[in-house]
Amino acid sequence: MKLKSASVLKAAIAIALSVTAYQASAATATYDPSTGTLDIPVVDVLNGAQATTISAKLQLQGDKLVLASFDNAAAVSGKRVTFDGATNALHFPSVKVLGSDTELYAKLKIVPGSNPIAFTVDQLEPTVFSACPDFSAQGPISGTCVLSGELNKDVALTANTTWILSGGVYVGGDRANSATLTINPGTELIGESGLDFLYIRRGSKIMAEGTPDQPIVMTGPSELSRGEWGGLVIAGNAPVNGCAEGVLPCEVAFEAITTETYGGSDIADNSGLLKYVQIKYAGYAVRPNEELNGLTMLGVGAGTVVDFVQVHQGLDDGIEMFGGTVQAKHLVLTGNGDDSLDWGSGWRGKAQYVLIKQADDDGDLGIEADNNPDNNDASPRSQPLLANMTLLGSQGIETEGAKFRRGTGVNVINSVFSGFAGYCVKLDGAATYINGGSSVTALSGELTIEGTYVNCVTNFSDKENTGFTTAEWFAAQAGNVSGDPLLNGIFPAVGSPLVDQGVTITDNFADNTNYIGAFKDANDKWADEWTVTDSLK
Ligand SMILES: [Ca+2]
Ligand SMILES: [Ca+2]
Ligand SMILES: [Ca+2]
Numbered sequence: 203m204k205l206k207s208a209s210v211l212k213a214a215i216a217i218a219l220s221v222t223a224y225q226a227s228a229a230t231a232t233y234d235p236s237t238g239t240l241d242i243p244v245v246d247v248l249n250g251a252q253a254t255t256i257s258a259k260l261q262l263q264g265d266k267l268v269l270a271s272f273d274n275a276a277a278v279s280g281k282r283v284t285f286d287g288a289t290n291a292l293h294f295p296s297v298k299v300l301g302s303d304t305e306l307y308a309k310l311k312i313v314p315g316s317n318p319i320a321f322t323v324d325q326l327e328p329t330v331f332s333a334c335p336d337f338s339a340q341g342p343i344s345g346t347c348v349l350s351g352e353l354n355k356d357v358a359l360t361a362n363t364t365w366i367l368s369g370g371v372y373v374g375g376d377r378a379n380s381a382t383l384t385i386n387p388g389t390e391l392i393g394e395s396g397l398d399f400l401y402i403r404r405g406s407k408i409m410a411e412g413t414p415d416q417p418i419v420m421t422g423p424s425e426l427s428r429g430e431w432g433g434l435v436i437a438g439n440a441p442v443n444g445c446a447e448g449v450l451p452c453e454v455a456f457e458a459i460t461t462e463t464y465g466g467s468d469i470a471d472n473s474g475l476l477k478y479v480q481i482k483y484a485g486y487a488v489r490p491n492e493e494l495n496g497l498t499m500l501g502v503g504a505g506t507v508v509d510f511v512q513v514h515q516g517l518d519d520g521i522e523m524f525g526g527t528v529q530a531k532h533l534v535l536t537g538n539g540d541d542s543l544d545w546g547s548g549w550r551g552k553a554q555y556v557l558i559k560q561a562d563d564d565g566d567l568g569i570e571a572d573n574n575p576d577n578n579d580a581s582p583r584s585q586p587l588l589a590n591m592t593l594l595g596s597q598g599i600e601t602e603g604a605k606f607r608r609g610t611g612v613n614v615i616n617s618v619f620s621g622f623a624g625y626c627v628k629l630d631g632a633a634t635y636i637n638g639g640s641s642v643t644a645l646s647g648e649l650t651i652e653g654t655y656v657n658c659v660t661n662f663s664d665k666e667n668t669g670f671t672t673a674e675w676f677a678a679q680a681g682n683v684s685g686d687p688l689l690n691g692i693f694p695a696v697g698s699p700l701v702d703q704g705v706t707i708t709d710n711f712a713d714n715t716n717y718i719g720a721f722k723d724a725n726d727k728w729a730d731e732w733t734v735t736d737s738l739k
């Protein structure tokens with residue numbers, strides 16, 4: 203339910219007051235209806251990967267809650283109120299209403315330009331389950347609701363309910379009957395088989411906005427093995443390749459679900475937001491070599507926000523990009539069964555702060571990268587910018603770091619490849635080398651690696667090389683080193699050459715870091731708390 207005014211807010215509280223018979227949990231804020239004061243002992247104010255902690259009081263004035271006072275406060279662990287500066291949203295895991303047993307989840311949004319800062323109420327929901335909303339069906343046990351078919355109106359999935367995906371759950375029609383699916387912090391979605399998946403169609407949006415203490419979780423029923431459910435698929439209107447020459451805009455059928463189409467001409471297309479999201483135990487082979495991945499992004503555009511997303515123990519790839527321009531930060535890809543990051547069909551997006559960690563029991567490449575298998579020179583050509591990656595291989599199985607093939611371009615900056623049983627980096631296929639340049643003294647700029655450490659059993663490999671070898675290409679560019687990066691787990695150890703190193707990054711999306719790898723040092727905690735327990739060890 204979306205609430206816009208104080209009268210509606212009060213009505214909602216009155217309705218919520220009637221909800222009884224539940225176990226009250228510790229409130230994170232208290233609302234006094236007699237004074238209109240909302241008292242918040244702890245607010246984490248997020249600024250990218252950084253957080254500061256304050257206490258605050260909000261005062262109801264008309265239809266808004268106005269910031270009346272705030273002060274510094276000590277950081278706490280556990281459930282807490284979070285303000286996300288990137289989305290201007292203030293999330294309350296629970297607000298206790300004085301004089302009652304009521305606790306409510308609340309989401310407030312800043313009034314743009316307000317001074318003093320004022321908020322409107324975006325959501326107010328009981329923290330306990332009462333009944334399944336009309337867009338869902340009652341699940342097998344109380345507190346569970348089943349989603350199926352196509353959602354054609356804006357709905358919110360709340361944390362008071364466990365949401366069960368039954369079959370393909372589609373948000374919107376294809377560029378028709380479009381809808382926005384909002385998913386609240388701490389909400390859990392469960393698929394029960396490989397054909398249970400969530401699919402956001404072109405023109406629709408997913409707004410999955412978790413918080414560090416309350417990530418959104420998409421998982422399987424037993425959380426024991428890869429492939430317990432399908433995964434998350436997002437389709438957008440950004441450019442892709444794979445059409446016949448001259449067909450613009452290019453639109454392509456998804457290999458795994460061939461009735462679905464993706465791609466278009468909108469570089470800045472916006473499919474919504476994924477923030478503090480875990481996708482685990484997903485993946486399904488619909489046919490051999492045509493799979494649902496943990497997160498599949500089909501022609502997703504640069505207007506989409508992807509930040510703090512983990513794909514853990516997927517059956518196929520962690521994230522697979524089919525073209526598009528989507529840009530992401532803070533990705534954690536752990537224990538995936540095929541490639542951790544896979545792209546093709548002309549992906550021209552970006553990613554920074556990427557941790558890839560392979561398991562000992564399964565896995566293929568850290569990165570498997572194509573332009574297009576049928577036409578290695580298809581346009582637009584894949585050429586993502588990848589900065590501050592840490593790729594950790596396994597000695598348990600024959601895994602490799604990155605294979606750049608089938609004409610792909612790439613710009614790798616300030617990254618580290620370590621511990622792969624096979625090679626760290628391979629260039630593969632004549633079209634890939636030719637796109638990269640005629641020789642290492644005449645590189646095109648479309649296939650580059652800089653400020654990067656490699657430390658594998660075999661650092662480099664080649665296939666059908668022309669003009670240069672991967673080793674020559676690596677050695678010819680700035681700041682690259684073959685040697686021990688001195689890692690301690692995922693972090694640089696004391697004395698590591700990764701700290702205070704790297705080349706300058708000049709980009710409007712990627713930060714200019716002065717270090718190599720996903721983490722600045724052992725105190726860089728961006729992957730703490732919201733990720734799957736023990737998955738980084
Ligand atoms: Ca795949
Ligand atoms: Ca793959
Ligand atoms: Ca593979």
Ligand SMILES: [Ca+2]
Binds near residue numbers: 545572
């Ligand atoms: Ca692939």
